[in-house]
Amino acid sequence: MKKVLVIALGGNALLQRGEVLSAENQYKNIALVAEVVATLSRDYRVVIVHGNGPQVGLLALQNLAYPAAPPYPLDILVAETQGMLGYMITQKLGHIAGMPPVSTLLTRVEVHGDDPAFQTPGKYIGPVYSPEQEAELREQYGWQMKQDGQYIRRVVASPRPQRVLDVEGIKGLLALDHVVVCAGGGGMPVVQVTEGYCGVEAVIDKDLTASRLAVELGAEHLMILTDADAVYQGWGTPQARALEDVTPMQLRPFAAPDGAMGPKAEAVIEFVEQTGNVAWIGALKDAPAILAGKKGTRVHL
Template sequence: MRVVIALGGNAILQRGEPLECEVQRKNIREAAEAIARIARDHQVILTHGNGPQVGLLALMNEAYGKVTPYPLDALGAQTQGMIGFMFEQELRNCMPGREVCTVSTQTLVDPEDPAFAAPDKFVGPVYSLEDSVEVQNQNPHWVMKADGQYMRRVVPSPMPKEILELSSLQHLIANEQITLICGGGGGVPVKRAPDGKLVGVEAVIDKDRASRVLAEGIEADALLILSDVEAVATNFGQPDSQNIQYITPEAMDKFNFAAGSMGPKVEACVQFVRNGGQMAAIGSLAKAAEILTGDSGTVIRNDVKEGVRYYE
């Protein structure tokens, strides 16, 4: 099978962990081991988030102060190289002799996308309410919102329209022995100026939505979205909440999920299956191989007879 695996940035730097290189390296090493278990039997195209990393780079930029800070598109490109390099190295260590390739990609967006007026994508570290007030005072142009019991910066997340390097990616994955890393952070956000030239955009692309566009473009069989959750839960946090094991796209439409977290993941999986994908799934990185076989996570398919089945 050709499998697109979308790995959340918070799985690389987990909530509450210090934003340090060695912490990230350790998490990437563990993630690579889980991904390698799938890559030994299937062709894997790996994408990843970059929320904590791009937020950290933004803080470093703001702290420097003497020059104009680098915009988010440039910071996104930096995280593609940094995270991609680490994943490529660790995957090569897990699979000696296998070809692993990292490609920097750009994602085209609509400059009139309403997301620019309503930022909702979390980036950077989490703060206590008290610390967030100080951070907001230091960066008055930032927008802060609640992320669980913490506060965190949010930025615009426009819808991905096109992956500009798609034809090159198709050429690479024609060799089924290559494990490909691309679409980091959803790709570097760009728009076309009136003269047709490409221009960077101050935003962050949701990596799950971009991964869906990628998966369809390369005709993947499966889309796996992996993070630190075991499965998709109905009425999350409520007494009647249930973890979904199998579900059809139509049955999933009946539930509502948070726009800044689970919502884009569910949306991407549902659209992928509706547009011809065999299966999509959301679950824990630690159980990646079990998710692919339907023994863990939440699996979205068109052929679930009951419409929805819950874990007991």
């Protein structure tokens, strides 16, 4: 049986920064994703976890256009983005000859209600704004805002994923050789209560969820695809150097929570240390070359 490969797709794979969040633009970007996944599915059973920051932020904004109806909570908005993006990815993959069956599974992920992230929101969602708009946005919507490059963006709580509740369904689909799209946007965040599970106001980091899922599936490989072709030492300086082959210990300095690479580095470190298997970080377009050891950053014990 083919090995299991879990892929975490960065937001840039679905929408380039600065693009209008239209269905047309997302389909255009997803077409590139589909080509890569089709290639990988020949040799692996593929699981796709995708981001949803721009999409869930747009849904939240659309909520606000109807003041007579109370805004929907973030866990429900995450579910909506899972269905929307899962459908779009499935459509594009289905256009490729020879693809295995593709299934999207709405996925709940358990978090702890006392996670410190609820007190210090830091997960970006929605579009970018100019810094001059911050006071207006805070007053109008009560949002917390944070610097994102030269812009500002809304931030929400992002608790750590503890358990993927629907993992058995994912295993069943993989056993049937389906490509599985799941845990989109990090999964619907839920906490355990007396009567079962209850959704909470949060968006989980999709890279950490992909790592947690890969461990629970017993996946052989985890690949985090982003807009950088590798992890770089001295990023942004003339001395910048791509890291090609590293251990978790060597990568740990890049796992700082305030850095763009932080959650990605943390995710692959956790996977490698818990399974002993290999993980990669690199660019979407390089995915086949990354698995062949020619591109990206390879992380191993």
